[in-house]
Amino acid sequence: MTTSSPATAVLLTARGLAYSRNDAPVFGPIDFEVGPGEVLLVTGANGSGKTTLLRVVAGLLALSEGDVRFGGAPIVRGMGAPGMAFLGHHAGHKADLTALENLAFATGINGQRSGTDAETALARVGLAGYEDTPAGKMSAGQRKRLGLARLLLLPATLWLLDEPYANLDLDGIDLVNRVIGEHVAGGAAALVTTHGAYAAPPVRTRMLVLGDPSRVPVEHPA
Numbered sequence: 493m494t495t496s497s498p499a500t501a502v503l504l505t506a507r508g509l510a511y512s513r514n515d516a517p518v519f520g521p522i523d524f525e526v527g528p529g530e531v532l533l534v535t536g537a538n539g540s541g542k543t544t545l546l547r548v549v550a551g552l553l554a555l556s557e558g559d560v561r562f563g564g565a566p567i568v569r570g571m572g573a574p575g576m577a578f579l580g581h582h583a584g585h586k587a588d589l590t591a592l593e594n595l596a597f598a599t600g601i602n603g604q605r606s607g608t609d610a611e612t613a614l615a616r617v618g619l620a621g622y623e624d625t626p627a628g629k630m631s632a633g634q635r636k637r638l639g640l641a642r643l644l645l646l647p648a649t650l651w652l653l654d655e656p657y658a659n660l661d662l663d664g665i666d667l668v669n670r671v672i673g674e675h676v677a678g679g680a681a682a683l684v685t686t687h688g689a690y691a692a693p694p695v696r697t698r699m700l701v702l703g704d705p706s707r708v709p710v711e712h713p714a
């Protein structure tokens with residue numbers, strides 16, 4: 493039996509989405525949907541286009557073909573969509589600012605989720621005691637945790653997480669799974685790129701496997 497979902501049941505929709513660089517395909521065309529309470533896990537070999545896909549969805553790169561929509565509205569390069577939060581390989585902290593100052597800077601621009609505060613978010617990610625530590629003096633894993641604290645504070649419905657498990661210890665990997673689970677439990681969603689089987693948020697999860705980059709023709713000089 494086929495059931496049709498109401499339009500409001502889908503947060504993110506991609507149809508025939510493809511990205512090419514200098515006419516060479518990086519990924520696609522692909523179709524996917526992410527609804528409230530769901531995670532889309534994007535996997536694939538190195539170079540298969542996982543980060544590129546996230547950057548297209550974030551509006552940082554222009555798609556080459558197809559259509560991608562957030563809440564029914566087309567995503568356009570250069571137009572940050574309210575309601576999305578992006579955590580990249582490099583979390584984008586200001587090295588000279590302390591953990592608390594970085595969070596204040598982010599919420600000053602993006603607004604803050606109600607019912608929480610920066611100290612609570614830092615404690616949640618295991619950074620209690622690091623409030624006054626400059627981001628530039630943190631380890632890679634601590635900077636990743638500070639990025640998670642930022643996500644906890646921002647009023648975003650869709651999290652775009654590029655390799656959120658990288659640089660984290662086992663407790664940190666478990667933390668990522670738990671905060672994703674709590675985030676989507678309230679009807680939010682996340683796109684998560686990963687290589688690892690440890691990506692196991694305790695929520696309804698869809699899988700998207702991007703293709704092998706070896707299918708992309710490589711031109712060699714004669």
Ligand SMILES: Nc1ncnc2c1ncn2[C@@H]1O[C@H](COP(=O)(O)OP(=O)(O)OP(=O)(O)O)[C@@H](O)[C@H]1O
Pocket residue numbers: 513518536537538539540541542543544545705
């Ligand atoms: N700024 C760039 N300029 C040119 N080519 C790029 C750039 N960024 C990525 N690429 C190329 O685009 C392709 C996809 O890269 P992307 O980083 O999206 O892959 P990925 O699946 O995230 O890889 P990984 O698993 O190694 O992180 C690769 O062939 C890569 O070399």
